[in-house]
Amino acid sequence: MSAWCSAAGKHELAAFTNAIARKQRFPTALSLMAVTFAFRLDDGMPAVPPKPGVLMPGRNGRAAILIHGLTGTPAEVRFLAWFLNTHGGYTVSCPRLANHGQPMHILKKTRWQDFYASVRQAYQELRVNHDEIYVSGLSMGALLALLLAEEFQTGIAGVSCLSPTLFYDGWNVPWYHFLLPLASHTPLRDFTYFKEEPPYGLKSEQIRKKVHEFYQHANIRDMHDVDRFGYPFFPVRLLAELHRLVAHLEPRLPRVHCPMQVIQARQDDMSSVKNAQRIHDRVSSTRKEIVYLEDSYHVITADQERAKVAQSMLDFFSAEVPHG
Numbered sequence: 001m002s003a004w005c006s007a008a009g010k011h012e013l014a015a016f017t018n019a020i021a022r023k024q025r026f027p028t029a030l031s032l033m034a035v036t037f038a039f040r041l042d043d044g045m046p047a048v049p050p051k052p053g054v055l056m057p058g059r060n061g062r063a064a065i066l067i068h069g070l071t072g073t074p075a076e077v078r079f080l081a082w083f084l085n086t087h088g089g090y091t092v093s094c095p096r097l098a099n100h101g102q103p104m105h106i107l108k109k110t111r112w113q114d115f116y117a118s119v120r121q122a123y124q125e126l127r128v129n130h131d132e133i134y135v136s137g138l139s140m141g142a143l144l145a146l147l148l149a150e151e152f153q154t155g156i157a158g159v160s161c162l163s164p165t166l167f168y169d170g171w172n173v174p175w176y177h178f179l180l181p182l183a184s185h186t187p188l189r190d191f192t193y194f195k196e197e198p199p200y201g202l203k204s205e206q207i208r209k210k211v212h213e214f215y216q217h218a219n220i221r222d223m224h225d226v227d228r229f230g231y232p233f234f235p236v237r238l239l240a241e242l243h244r245l246v247a248h249l250e251p252r253l254p255r256v257h258c259p260m261q262v263i264q265a266r267q268d269d270m271s272s273v274k275n276a277q278r279i280h281d282r283v284s285s286t287r288k289e290i291v292y293l294e295d296s297y298h299v300i301t302a303d304q305e306r307a308k309v310a311q312s313m314l315d316f317f318s319a320e321v322p323h324g
Helices: 007-023 074-088 112-127 140-151 175-183 205-215 236-255 273-282 306-319
Strands: 034-037 054-056 062-067 091-094 132-138 156-162 192-195 233-235 260-265 288-293
Touching: 054 074, 062 074, 062 112, 062 140, 074 091, 074 132, 074 306, 091 112, 112 132, 112 140, 112 236, 132 140, 140 156, 140 236, 140 260, 156 306, 192 236, 233 236, 236 273, 260 273, 260 306, 273 288, 288 306
Parallel strands: 062 091, 062 132, 132 156, 156 260, 260 288
Antiparallel strands: 034 192, 054 091, 192 233
8 A cells, every 4th residue: 555545544445345355254156346446546647639439420310329338438339329320320429428548547537527518519419410319328328318318308309228227236236335435435435446347247158258358357557458348447436426426317307208218137237127117217208118138237238139229229219200
């Protein structure tokens, strides 16, 4: 531990790690996320030029915004973008959320408002040439999609929420997850991360193997292949931002009136079906539905049933298109 870490921080760090050590005496069959502590990540790690998102021009006059998850990349939703663009003719925008692609010490200080600003900008850019815009997002991206639908009630034609995450309660969430937000109120918030472990939200063994080849040897300072697979480490500081976003969104859910779809895996390892049901029950949409998947985990945009996800979204969006 660095010499500049406060005595209070040392005490809290010891208590936190001791609690985990005591609990881990009890064996478990699950592959849990490992808690990691890292210091002075900014040493020799300057900001990098921001990379753009993905934009696919369409041919039907309608547009869709697809939002990746927290610590993810536009690559998470690229298959859906291709499908909507190729099979539906939609112009598709996959914005890169603020500071995603930057070194960890920059990303972890980003506020949820900055993430939402990235989505809002994508909407404003599409609005110039498109009157009919749909929005969808994965995990936290689904929450940002709902927030956009609430703010622009006459501008968003429909919203599709993919594995929405109001709270982490999936079967692979570690027991100590509820302690992590507490760390955000201590000096630990700047040093605490957890590293992704199998199954990485993927039931597909083939895709999971590719991700594992990168994640198993990943260093928290290493930016290699982050743009392809996302960040292998998740900062506690961003978990606190996610909680702030949820606190901001939940009282606004009844103000979502546009058609709303949720697509949810029953075996989601990160967020259970309770998340999907809660959103479904609280929005005021006249037309709303939940589509359940039987052979996927959390990252349904890339997992075994991604084609079903894409077709379900296209069918849902197309149903809102006026005919005649």
